[in-house]
Amino acid sequence: MTWLSKSTAALGFVLLTHACYSAHEHSALQSHRAASLSSSSGPTSSLPIDIAIETFVATFVIALGLVLGTSQLRPIQWRVWAGKIEREGESGFTNSSGEVEKDYVGNPFRLLESRPGFVDIRKQRKEFAAWRKETSATA
Amino acid sequence: MSSSLLQPPGQLPPATALKLSEQAPDIYRKQPSGSASALSSLLLTTETQESWTVYENLFLSCLRTGHDETAQQCLLQLVDRFGEDNERIMALKGLFKEAAAVDDVQLEAILREYEQILEGNPTNLPIAKRRAALLRSTGRAVDAVTALTSLLDMSPTDAEAWAELADLYLAQGLYQQAIFAQEEVLVLQPNAWNVHARLGEMLFMAAKTSDAPKRLAEALKRFCRSVELCDDYLRGYYGLKLTTQQLLKEPSGKASKQVESEDWSLPEVSTLQKLDQAATEKLAEIVRRNSAGEKGWQGYDAAEIAAAKELLAANATPTIH
Numbered sequence: 001m002t003w004l005s006k007s008t009a010a011l012g013f014v015l016l017t018h019a020c021y022s023a024h025e026h027s028a029l030q031s032h033r034a035a036s037l038s039s040s041s042g043p044t045s046s047l048p049i050d051i052a053i054e055t056f057v058a059t060f061v062i063a064l065g066l067v068l069g070t071s072q073l074r075p076i077q078w079r080v081w082a083g084k085i086e087r088e089g090e091s092g093f094t095n096s097s098g099e100v101e102k103d104y105v106g107n108p109f110r111l112l113e114s115r116p117g118f119v120d121i122r123k124q125r126k127e128f129a130a131w132r133k134e135t136s137a138t139a
Numbered sequence: 140m141s142s143s144l145l146q147p148p149g150q151l152p153p154a155t156a157l158k159l160s161e162q163a164p165d166i167y168r169k170q171p172s173g174s175a176s177a178l179s180s181l182l183l184t185t186e187t188q189e190s191w192t193v194y195e196n197l198f199l200s201c202l203r204t205g206h207d208e209t210a211q212q213c214l215l216q217l218v219d220r221f222g223e224d225n226e227r228i229m230a231l232k233g234l235f236k237e238a239a240a241v242d243d244v245q246l247e248a249i250l251r252e253y254e255q256i257l258e259g260n261p262t263n264l265p266i267a268k269r270r271a272a273l274l275r276s277t278g279r280a281v282d283a284v285t286a287l288t289s290l291l292d293m294s295p296t297d298a299e300a301w302a303e304l305a306d307l308y309l310a311q312g313l314y315q316q317a318i319f320a321q322e323e324v325l326v327l328q329p330n331a332w333n334v335h336a337r338l339g340e341m342l343f344m345a346a347k348t349s350d351a352p353k354r355l356a357e358a359l360k361r362f363c364r365s366v367e368l369c370d371d372y373l374r375g376y377y378g379l380k381l382t383t384q385q386l387l388k389e390p391s392g393k394a395s396k397q398v399e400s401e402d403w404s405l406p407e408v409s410t411l412q413k414l415d416q417a418a419t420e421k422l423a424e425i426v427r428r429n430s431a432g433e434k435g436w437q438g439y440d441a442a443e444i445a446a447a448k449e450l451l452a453a454n455a456t457p458t459i460h
Contacts, residue, residue, distance in 0.1 A: 082332055083370025089438025102189065109331035112302045112324060116199075117230075117265060118272040121238045124203045131153045 002069060009065030015058035022051045071095045082107075151200070160204040163197055163213075191220065198231065202238045210235060229256065230265035237273060246277055264294060271303070280311055298327040302334070305341070314345035335365035336374045343382060352389065356405050358382050359414070373425055373443050380418040380450060383411050419454070422447050 026047060074093075075081040084092050085107050093104040151159070159166075194213050201210035214235055221228050233253060240246050253270040256263060267290045274283035287304045291297065305320035321338045328334060339361035346354035359382045365375035387408070406414075426447050428436040 078330060079368055079370050082368055083372070085438070086369055086373070087371050087438050088435050091437065092435065107333060109328060109333050112298055112328065112331060112334055113337065115299050115303050115306075117268040117299055118275075118303045119199070119234070120272060120276045121202055121234055122240075122276055125205060125238060128153055128156070128203055129205065132157075 005065050005067075005069030007065075008068060009062050012058050012060075012062030012065055015054060015061060019051055019054040019058055022054070023047060026051065071101070153204075156200050157204050159197065160201045160206045160209065163201055163206060163209045166193070166197060191217070195231070199234075202235065207239065210238075226263050226265045229263070230269050233266065233269045237269075237276075243277070246273065249273065250277075262293065264290070264297070267293070268300065268303075271300075275307060280307060283307060296327060298324050301327065309341060309344075314341065314348065317341055318345065330368060332365045332368035332372060332375065335361045335368065336372070336378055339365065339375075339378045339382070343378065343385075346385075352386075352405060353403055355382055355386050355389075356403055359386065359406070363414075371421070371425060373422070373439055373447060376418045376421045376425070377443075377447055377450060379414060380422060380454075383415040383418065384454070386411050387415065419451065422451055426451065 030045070072095075075084055090100045090104060090106070093101050095101050194217055198210050198213035198217065201207070201213065214231060217231065218228055223229075233249060236249050236252075237246070240249060250270065250273055253266050253273070256266050257270065267286070271283050271286040271290060274280075274286055284304070284307055287300060287307065290300050291304065294300070301320050301323045305317045305324065308314075308317035308320060318338065318341055321334070321341055324334055325331070325338065339358045342354045342358035342361065346358065358378070362375050362378040362382060366372050366379060369375065386405070425436070425439065426444060429439050429444050
């Protein structure tokens with residue numbers, strides 16, 4: 001959620017709260033008038049149109065704010081999504097603040113080639129130690 | 140930093156793994172510990188879904204780089220949280236012991252421990268996998284194959300085990316069995332584009348030893364499928380180009396004789412040429428865009444790009460001046 005979308009949604013909520021409060025005040029005023037007039041009251045006036053308009057506008061502004069705050073939509077077609085992973089790597093799956101999204105796992109099938117359940121830890125240690133020696137020798 | 144901790148560490152380049160292991164004490168301090176009382180862990184939990192994945196990957200990374208004390212601390216946290224009897228934790232403990240073992244006698248002892256655990260609970264899948272991995276690591280390939288086949292008898296839908304079996308057979312040169320096992324992986328995960336490419340590569344290698352036209356045709360199909368499943372797949376197009384070139388080199392007369400008898404068919408020469416051209420164009424585009432530094436084309440592995448460049452250079456038609 002960017003700051004723009006957050007502020008828009010907040011503004012919408014303020015408007016909505018104001019509209020709801022106005023409507024509550026209106027109905028309280030109605031009942032007060034009806035109670036103070038001993039004779040039969042006139043036709044009750046319906047909700048003033050500006051409160052109704054304010055409610056609609058507030059809802060619209062909230063919806064706009066929320067929609068502006070959605071992250072970039074991901075591809076639906078398998079090959080497009082797979083291609084995006086292969087071509088862009090993790091930089092293609094960042095959210096609005098630039099961090100990689102938490103549920104991005106890269107190519108989910110690469111585990112079938114790296115097979116972490118069968119990891120040969122001794123070989124990995126030896127290879128790492130050899131790499132270490134090589135880089136410290138050249139450095 | 141944290142995104143690389145969510146990936147299994149075996150694939151990280153050694154420099155990244157070293158950096159992670161050195162930062163381990165800081166990461167470790169920031170993560171929650173499992174030993175707080177039940178009430179406070181309910182109310183004050185900072186534990187997320189990723190916390191324990193981070194711990195596990197940190198453990199594996201430290202074992203790889205040789206930071207054994209940090210690895211032990213991670214392991215103790217995991218044991219505290221999940222208990223001693225959790226199957227995955229048992230496998231991680233076994234992994235730690237394997238890494239710390241200094242000679243064959245200790246490895247034999249670990250192997251006997253695994254077998255003991257399996258006698259008590261034959262369905263302990265992580266331990267069964269560790270046993271097969273240890274057998275392979277100590278060079279007993281035939282025993283490893285037996286262990287894997289018994290694992291697969293118990294649990295035939297484990298794609299990782301089939302993939303390991305295929306790799307084991309390939310290392311021994313048993314192409315027919317390796318191809319069969321790899322096809323089983325595809326039965327379980329039909330949309331895995333990298334597995335299709337791997338099978339294509341296996342078939343291409345096997346075609347050098349025997350049965351060339353049929354295997355090359357099959358390899359062609361596999362590479363085509365991998366490219367269908369993933370746009371701009373470098374490995375798929377590379378394999379496609381190699382296979383079409385190999386098929387175009389072979390004399391067509393020999394191949395057409397076998398076509399009538401078998402239930403497979405070799406594509407027409409024109410189709411092969413079109414596929415070759417498409418693969419060449421695509422490889423050229425990928426190499427060009429990646430080398431130009433275009434945003435959105437930088438996810439490729441540098442070694443693969445270099446190999447593609449070499450292939451294109453080796454086959455470039457010489458221009459006549």
